[in-house]
Structures are given as C-alpha cells and as structure tokens.
Amino acid sequence: MLMKNLHLLSSPILHRFASRSIASLSSLPRRRIHIRTNRLSFSFPILSRPIYAGKVLAMASTSSTSPKHTNRLAAEHSPYLLQHAHNPVDWYPWGEEAFQEARKRDVPIFLSIGYSTCHWCHVMEVESFESEEVAKLLNDSFVSIKVDREERPDVDKVYMSFVQALYGGGGWPLSVFLSPDLKPLMGGTYFPPNDNYGRPGFKTLLKKVKDAWETKRDVLVKSGTYAIEELSKALSANAGNDKLPDGLSRTAVTICAKQLSRSYDSKYGGFGSAPKFPRPVEIQLMLYHSKKLKEAGKTSEADEDQSMVLFSLQGMANGGMHDHIGGGFHRYSVDECWHVPHFEKMLYDQGQLANVYLDGFVITKDVMYSYVARDVLDYLRRDMIAPEGGIYSAEDADSFEFEGAKRKKEGAFYIWTNDEIDDVLGEHADLFKEHYYAKKSGNCDLSSMSDPHNEFAGKNVLIERNEMSAMASKFSLSVEKYQEILGECRRKLFDVRLNRPKPHLDDKIIVSWNGLVISALARASKILRAEPQGTKYCFPVVNSQPEEYIDVAEKAALFIRGNLYDEQSHRLQHSYRQGPSKAPAFLDDYAFLISGLLDLYENGGGIEWLKWAIELQETQDELYLDREGGAYFNTEGQDPSVLLRVKEDHDGAEPSGNSVSAINLVRLASIVTGEKANSYLTTAQRLLAVFELRLKELAVAVPLMCCAADMISVPSRKQVVLVGSKSSAEFNNMLCAAHSVYDPNKTVLHIDPWSSDELEFWEENNSNVAEMAKRNRDSEKVVALVCQHFTCSPPVFDSSSLIRLLSK
Secondary structure (H helix, E strand, O other): OOOOOOOHHHHHHHHHOOOOHHHHHHOOOOOOOOOOOOOOOOOOOOOOOOOOOOOOOEEEOOOOOOOOOHHHHHHHOHHHHHHOOOOOOOOOOHHHHHHHHHHHHHHEEEEEEEEEOOHHHHHHHHHOOOOHHHHHHHHHHHHEEEOOOOOOOHHEEEEEEEHHHHHOOOOOOEEEEEEEOOOOEEEOOOOOOOEEOOEEOHHHHHHHHHHHHOHHHHOOOOOOHHHHHOOOOOOOOOOOEEEEEEHHHHHHHHHHHHHHHHHOOOOOEEEEOOEEEOOOHHHHHHHHHHHHHHHOOHHHHHHHHHHHHHHHHHHHHHHOOOOOOOEEEEEEEOOOOOOEOOOOOEEEHHHHHHHHHHHHHHHOOHHHHHHHHHHHHHHHHHHEEEEOOOOOEEEEEEEEOOOOOEHHHHHHHHOOOOHHHHHHHHHHHHHHHHHOOOOOOOOOOOOOOOOOOOOOOOEOOOOOOOOOOHHHHHOOOOHHHHHHHHHHHHHHHHHHHHHOOOEEEEEEEEEEHHHHHHHHHHHHHHHHHHHOOOOOOOOOOOOOOOOOHHHHHHHHHHHHHHOEOOOOOOOEEEEEEOOEOOEEEEEHHHHHHHHHHHHHHHHHOHHHHHHHHHHHHHHHHHHEEOOOOOOOOOOOOOOOOOOOOOOOOOOOOOOOHHHHHHHHHHHHHHHOOHHHHHHHHHHHHHHHOOOOHHHHHOHOOOOOHHHHHHHHHHOOOOEEEEEOOOOHHHHHHHHHHHOOOOOOOEEEEOOOOOHHHHHHHHHOOOOHHHHHHEEEEEEEOOOEEEOOOEEEEOEEEOOOHHHHHHHH
C-alpha cells in the first residue's frame, strides 16, 4: 500500500536529517483533508527518507572546468534553479514552454520543488539528478520541471496540499508527477535512487509511472482531477456568519494556551517533542494569554504561562540551535534539548525570534533577552544585508570542511574539535570548553536523537549548560570578567571560522521575510533604550546604539519600495535577485510588509510608512480579498497554471497571511476613524468567521489567529498619542517609554504639530489626533495622552509619568 512507509517519518533515525519543515507540515495539527482516489495497484515509498545515514549526504562540489551539461535553468535567477543548471536532466523552469512540451510529447511531468539551502534537496541531486542513468529515464519519458518554493510558494502550495491530503505529511524536496494539464497523479518527497529494504527506489518508480501512464492513464487523470476539485473545496471555505460568536472570540486564546500547555516540555522548554522547532507564534500566544490573565487578576496562572515562555526562550538561547560564535539561530533542533541543530539559517526565523526575545526583555527587563535580540539582529547586519539595503533569505546547512574538499557536509562551518579550541584559545581553552560542554570525544551525547549515527564523533556543537555566576565563581572571576573572557574567545573562534569555506548564501530578497525583520529592527530601536545605562555586551553583539536598528529597517523598506513596488499600479513583486522575480507578490508579502511598516511607523518612522501601509492594504483587499466569502486568498488567481486558490490559516514556521492580516486590520482600525475604520473591522470580523471551526476545534494550529480573535473582541484598543517636535531628545524618550510596557492591544501614534504633511494626513484620516496636535502646539514640552473608551487621560510631560500611566 502507498501508506505502508509513513511510519518512517516518526523514526528517531530520521530526525537527524529531517527536512526543515517536516515537523511544521506533519507533526503540528493541520486541517484534516481526506480525499479518496482510485489508487493504482503498484506501490512506492511516499515521503521516503533513507533508513541509514552512514555515508556523506551532501552536495557535490562545483567543478572549475567547463560543465558537461547545461540546461534551461542556466538562464534563471533563482539560486536553487541555478544549482541544477548543469545536471544531465533536461530541466525546465515552471512555465508554458514546459507545459507545451509535455502536451506535444504526450508524456507526464515530473515536478521537483525545493529551495537552495535544503539539505535533502542536495542529497537527491547528488544521488539522482547528477546520474546519467536517472537523467535518461527522466528525459526519455517525462518533461522535468524545477521550482524554487521560495520564488513560487503558490505552486508549492498546490502540490504540497495534494501530498499532505493523500499521504498524511510532506516536506522538501517535493516530488510530484503531473499530467500535461498539471493535475497531480502521485507524489512524495525524497526518494533514494535504488531499491532498498523491499522498497522501490527512484529509478524503479520512474519506470512504474511510465508504465502506468501508458496502461492506466484514465485512472490516473481521473483521480488527479478529483483530488484538485476536493482540495479546492476544502481550502477555500466561506464564512457562515459575519463575525465569530462573542464567546469564541474571547475564549480562543485560552483554548489554544491550554492545548499548548499540555505539550510543554518542563525539562528543556518548548512545546512538543523532538525535532523541536522554535515556532514563535506559540510564544506570542502564551505571552498574550499571560497578559490577559494578569488583567483578570489571575496572577499565579499568568506567571505559570510566562514561566513556560521564558524557560523556553532561555533553553533556545543556551542550546546549539543558537549560533554562539556568529549570532542568529539555526532552523531547528533534532533532539529534545535544543542541542544539535539542522544548521541552515532562515531569515523568517531570525525576524520572529528577535521579536519574541524583545518581548521577553520588555516583560522582565532582564538583559539576557535583549542580548539575544541584539545577537540576532547584529548577525543579520553583518552577514545578510545587501549593499542596497534589502535582506537576504538564508544560509545553507552544508559547507565544505576545507578548501579543495569534494563534498559538503552538514554543520561543517559551525562545529569544533577539542584540539581546534585548544589551539585557538590557549590559556582560556579549559574555561571555554567547560562553559560550552566541549570534549575530546565530542559532545553530541545529550540525547539518543542528537547524533544516532555518530557522524559528529569528536566534534562539538556549543551549548551552555551551567549558570554564568556559578561558572565565574568556579574560576574565581567576577561575572563581568568571565563574560569578557568568553566574548574574546568567541571573537577568536569567529576569526578562525571566517577562514573556513562558508555555507552557500541564498541572496534572494523576499518581501514577506523582509517585512518580518523590518518589524524586529524597528521595535529594537525603541525597546532596547530601556537597557540599564552602561550595559555592555560581549562578542558577537556589537554594542551599537539602538537607533541604528531603525536605520537598517528603513533602508530595507526603501529597497522594497524602490525595486519591488510599482508606484502606478501600487503592486508589489515577490522577490529580487539581479532584478525583480517574474512572480507577482502573494498575500504574505503584503500582510508581513504592512505589519513591518506599522511597526516602523509606531517606533518613530515617518508618516510616509503609515501612508504606504494603508495604500498596500487597499491593494491587498483588491487583489486577494474574497468579498463574498470572507478572508484572503493566497494568490491573485490570475495564473491558470496554479490550480488552487487557497485561504491559508495555519500558523507554522511562518504565521499565516490571514492571521497577520486580521491583526493588521485591527491595528489600522485604531489609527483611522469613520467608514475606513469600520471597513477594516468588518473585513477582519468576516475573515475570522471563515475559520470559526478551526478556532473552535484546533486552536493550537492557529495561535496568532487566536490572538487576532481576542484583539477584535477588546471593546477599546488603547491609544498612546505623542505630540511634539520629533527632532527633540524628549520626543525620543517619550516614544521609548510608550514601548516599554508589554501590551499587544496598544497603538502608538505620534504627530509633529508643525508638520503640514502630518497635520493634513491626520485631518483626513483621524481628526481627533489632528485636534490633539493643534491644542498642544504651544506646549514647550512633548505631550503624551493615553486614550481608551472614547476618553483621554490628562496630558503627561515626561517619560516616567507615561510609563506609570501605561503600567496601571
């Protein structure tokens, strides 16, 4: 049976090499879609992963000689497609040329979807797509298409949904066979090249699919057509009512928090078991719920939620998933103790994690959290910012161990032998090794899942397991001196690491992921001003002034506006590499960028960012909103080659565009007044009503949407209005004070009463704010007002008074 090998996904043997999103696609709750199809009698291993890993699983080196083969992908801009430009497989990019060729030859399409930093994509390339034998099978009997899922998430969504619905899980590389009219016939993920352990390999599978196409085509095509029809119904639900029931709006957060609490790991932190993904939307939900409990006077329950979050954040920061030498976070931990990671670094993780560590600092005022937020953002500033200001997408897990090596290995850039540490650090080596649990034999021994095949024998993935103060005392040092020594050790190892071959950099600039980072950078510029005076951090943190972060955010926003936005049509493009991509933007691009722009404005950016956010929201509504059924589709629906138009709700490694949009609409409705505000709220209410069943029955799958449901039920969102000269130090102090108290149901507005441009905007969009500015124009001080329930507090004129007012 096609399902017989699904148990392999839960095998501990596979955790070490799981694709980056197997957990987010399979183990996290998702909408259950069942499709019955007429399956063929032959079987093959869906979602297969090898059951051994003794050999080197890595990407081949690039030859310095002229390539033997060159295919159509050589003309593409995507790093992932370019990686396959010299395969013997006659690859096509996604497009009409490939579809026409399949129709002309009357053969099925083999569709392979991945991304440039995908470990298992590299493995399948080495084993199959570089093989002349496999290439002949593909070239003779199929039209082969390569898709970069980061360039075309719409295409990926269609065929990933098919594989998930029929077989229960998914991941990358995604391998799907299609009819010439693009209907899915069958599919899976990674396939080894040869038959093994009673299961057919990729070569056998290709022969069986070819035979089935020739002898059982009608059955295949009928099943594929039916599958798409059923998926279309399931993934584009309509609202049964204009809004959620009041009770569900208020209880969804509590339902989700209880479900998450049941999966909490009290030993290591985090929610769920290995492999552990740092799903930031879970952290956001638990902090939001904790705030609600405090407001209701349930202090002990609130503290319990908060302690789960803080312990989880500490565990991630201490673990090997955190790059202690260079900053930033790897994709996920293969074990339960946050130790041995899958080593790729994704931009969407960095932006979201920086934001939740900023939340941790706002709530606790503990500089451990601000250190980690800076660590992430400083890594991005150093390694991931294009000269023009856009922010790159990812760094690969695999790299060469040394110059001239024939194969890349996972983690080679990041791991250390005992002798390497001794040679580099000299007199401080013992201190450093004890702090980071480095040993002669290697340290990947904390869990049976960390290194089941002993691939990291003699190698160390740095992890902090002891309290800083206890370690300092053991070495008879002050904490400050101990931290200073560690920082200098990290700097020395960093310098040595720079001489190693670096992992591949995916230098695409994706709008949605840039939006996530713009948000974190903007918030950091004000939140970090609350760090105790004189706070000094050690390498890899740079100790920059917080205001520098908003400069980076604005440069990224300017890059997008200048290179990926059409001022006439008001439309975005999805990504940029050597020019804009061919693909239009998707819902996530608009939603995440709008969210980032709102944070940019609220944290001191100019009024132009707020204007652009409103403009983009209008375009988003025009292109993606289902005005009859409610909620947003993920695509414009103009590309006939994309067979499904989906309303996504799942908050996974990235939040869903609908969840982020619901919160954006609530925020925008608190900024403007009149019909525009009412329209924003009505759209948000209908959006949430589309997903009523999901919120009620499987809230843990949609944590951010649960927060949105509660936000819209809050009778009156708090507004902080600042009036004064924005060039003054006092204004900046007041803005920092406005962001120094954790409150997700708060909007910060600011206006310079001497700016005609700002006054004009507010007179048109919210005359109340314009009136506040005019009334306080003559004040010599910056004025702050806190408004809620249609009334405003008496004005306050200093930051400490504002903090007291917001803390009530």
